[in-house]
Amino acid sequence: MDINLPEVLAEMQAAFERYEQALVSNDVAVLDELFWNSPHTLRYGATENLYGYQAIQDFRANRPSQGLARTCMNTVITTYGRDFATANTEFAREGNPRTGRQSQTWMRTPEGWRVVAAHVSLLA
Template sequence: MNDPATLAELEQVFERYEAALLANDVVALNDFFWCDEQVLRYGITEHSHGHAALSAYRLGATPVDRRRRLLRTVITTFGCDAGAASTEFSTPTPAVIGRQTQTWIRFAQGWRIVAAHVSLIDAAHVAPPGERP
């Protein structure tokens, strides 16, 4: 778990994903996901089952607010070819905190997200970073 080289590599890929998200680079965002009918993304307003559905969603999705900031990111790798990235993020509405979880697998063409989940929660239900276990 958390082999330093594998962890550093997945951290860099996650940072590139986040940059593409903020830039609304739809082509890059679609490429970060496994191109297969088994890939899934549960979003705030939609469920995308399969790469075609995910790509169609991206074409019509409202771009992410560029003021979005990651609040706490935890990336864990398992062996050399699997990992998970979980993060909280700010939203334009301070009363709401976003949460994002991704399962990453290394394929021959590189790291790809095979499952993702994005949700929002009332900020009153989230302990400040210094008060977390």
């Protein structure tokens, strides 16, 4: 299997950066676009477990839009072949002493790269 083919890795890095920009600016339309529209998609958040695209979309629509800025650290993106990738990062928010962690599994679909599973947690 081809790991981190340069052109695929560049695509995935761009998708991750687009997601990150949408997250911190609360661009719900882009966030919704970047999750796979499927009942198989899931997102475990810091305080919620969301099963299926609709639950994730509902969460995004009702999430507070303040205090979303963050700094990512130790981001690792790995592509496996041409259609599958993982993205993992740590993050910090100003005024919050806790370090966050985010893991995403991405799949190439006919519409482009989409998150099929995600996990967000905070260290004590």
